Amino acid sequence: MAVYFRKAGSISSAILFVVIFASQESGLVVTNAPTHGASLGLLLFLLPGMVGSFLSYANKIVTPLLGALLVTPLCLAMFYIGRCAPLTLWFQLTYLLSALFWCACGALAGNFLYAMIKPPVR
Numbered sequence: 001m002a003v004y005f006r007k008a009g010s011i012s013s014a015i016l017f018v019v020i021f022a023s024q025e026s027g028l029v030v031t032n033a034p035t036h037g038a039s040l041g042l043l044l045f046l047l048p049g050m051v052g053s054f055l056s057y058a059n060k061i062v063t064p065l066l067g068a069l070l071v072t073p074l075c076l077a078m079f080y081i082g083r084c085a086p087l088t089l090w091f092q093l094t095y096l097l098s099a100l101f102w103c104a105c106g107a108l109a110g111n112f113l114y115a116m117i118k119p120p121v122r
Contacts, residue, residue: 009056010067016048017068021075045099049106054114064107072096
């Protein structure tokens with residue numbers, strides 16, 4: 001049981017990363033406005049990092065990022081399968097790298113919140 005709990009952070013981060021990526025690719029979640037062109041949907045990638053940081057035992061920043069990094073080839077394959085208009089490889093890689101960046105920022109925020117909430121050690 002303890003072995004699975006140690007991997008819970010990376011597994012949950014990987015699953016949430018794929019779910020958020022698939023929901024944005026399918027158009028289920030549309031958070032970008034055509035007026036200003038900003039893609040605010042990338043902020044949803046904070047969630048896998050935060051949840052993975054809360055569930056990880058040690059390395060609260062690296063573990064969620066590792067889980068998200070392991071599923072990036074699957075997400076890259078989803079780009080090829082899901083898009084009608086072909087996008088360049090550079091666009092796909094920059095989108096995935098920015099999603100990984102926001103996942104790492106979520107892990108940092110989760111680690112900060114965990115440090116604020118946990119009781120002090122005496």
